[in-house]
Amino acid sequence: MYLSIKGLAKSFGENEVLKDVNVDIQKGEVVSIIGPSGSGKTTLLRCFNGLEDPDKGLFTFHDGQILNFEEKMNKRDIVQFSRRSGMVFQAYHLFPHKTALENVMEGPIIVQKRNKAEVRQEAETLLEKVGLKDKMNFYPHQLSGGQQQRVGIARALALKPELMLFDEPTSALDPELIGEVLTVIKDLVKENWTMIIVTHEIQFAGEVSDKVLFMDGGYIIEQGTPDEVLKSPKEERTKRFLQRILHPSIEV
CATH class of the missing domain: 3.40.50.300 (P-loop containing nucleotide triphosphate hydrolases)
Incomplete structure (x- = not known):
């Protein structure tokens, strides 16, 4: 259990x-x-x-x-x-003034006080995992809703949670963007x-x-x-x- x-x-x-x-x-x-x-x-x-x-x-x-x-x-x-736990929100909740990469790095650095270089490497790997390696330096307003949500998933995973919440x-x-997140x-x-x-x-x-x-x-x-x-x-x-x-x- x-x-x-x-x-x-x-x-x-x-x-x-x-x-x-x-x-x-x-x-x-x-x-x-x-x-x-x-x-x-x-x-x-x-x-x-x-x-x-x-x-x-x-x-x-x-x-x-x-x-x-x-x-x-x-x-x-x-x-x-x-x-x-790591939480993926309905409305993304990304920091608008930070790139996709910076959004994923924020929690491990600020909350967990982890090494920045190590966190960056892991964040790049996670963005590649969700299919956004080529978008890591884009800001949220430059991304589609589906891409923003995938950044949100990578951000939650970066905290290495025991439990993922969606x-x-x-x-x-x-409708055409739902499939990429699922x-x-x-x-x-x-x-x-x-x-x-x-x-x-x-x-x-x-x-x-x-x-x-x-x-x-x-x-x-x-x-x-x-x-x-x-x-x-x-x-x-x-x-x-x-x-x-x-x-x-x-x-x-």
């Missing part, structure tokens, strides 16, 4: 966004999260890497670190927790990265995932293999969602 989450809950004021979320993630597992807008998918992802503090919930990691969000925790534990990585892209993610799947992917690309989720979670109303309504959740869902809410999105032949 890489990570076990029990009883996770998160509210913003009176709005309960996550309610008693329970999920186990294995090392090397690809978990896709699907569901309607406003179901809590992005908030769940942000709780995984410390961008949001849960109101309650127990996180247990493979190396023995335990975080109980109902108790006061020291800063060191929170920092260690947040550094376990928040709807193709939703801001034109291809990069598929290559990472082959390398056995542990990944959690919030996506509306249902077919893609079916192809790459070991586990699919369907969320609605702040709950995980159903979870299982892609065949179990996407082809033979048990819950009526899952069936209705898939019928609207992908499978009009599913009887509701």
Whole structure:
């Protein structure tokens, strides 16, 4: 077991966004999260890497670190927790005044205080990995949306995280650019990265995932293999969602 989450809950004021979320993630597992807008998918992802503090919930990691969000925790534990993951955002979030190479180098140098020459070499390798070796000195405004997102993936990988998090990585892209980003993610799947992917690309989720979670109303309504959740869902809410999105032949 890489990570076990029990009883996770998160509210913003009176709005309960996550309610008693329970999920186990294995090392090397690809978990896709699907569901309607406003179901809590992005908030769940942000709780995984410390961008949001849960109101309650127990996180247990493979190396023995335990975080109980109902108790006061020291800063060191929170920092260690947040550094376990690398995040790829929906809207890229690149530094506009830095080149692609500088964007990838920023985290390891500033956050991890690593050697600049070593980081540069690794950043160049990562940009080549995502097909952007010839664009490393370009600024974000000189790149397409798909290229910017691939820089975002390289930037997250540069931190050498244990867990890769993707928040709807193709939703801001034109249809013709989606494939280039999904291809990069598929290559990472082959390398056995542990990944959690919030996506509306249902077919893609079916192809790459070991586990699919369907969320609605702040709950995980159903979870299982892609065949179990996407082809033979048990819950009526899952069936209705898939019928609207992908499978009009599913009887509701």
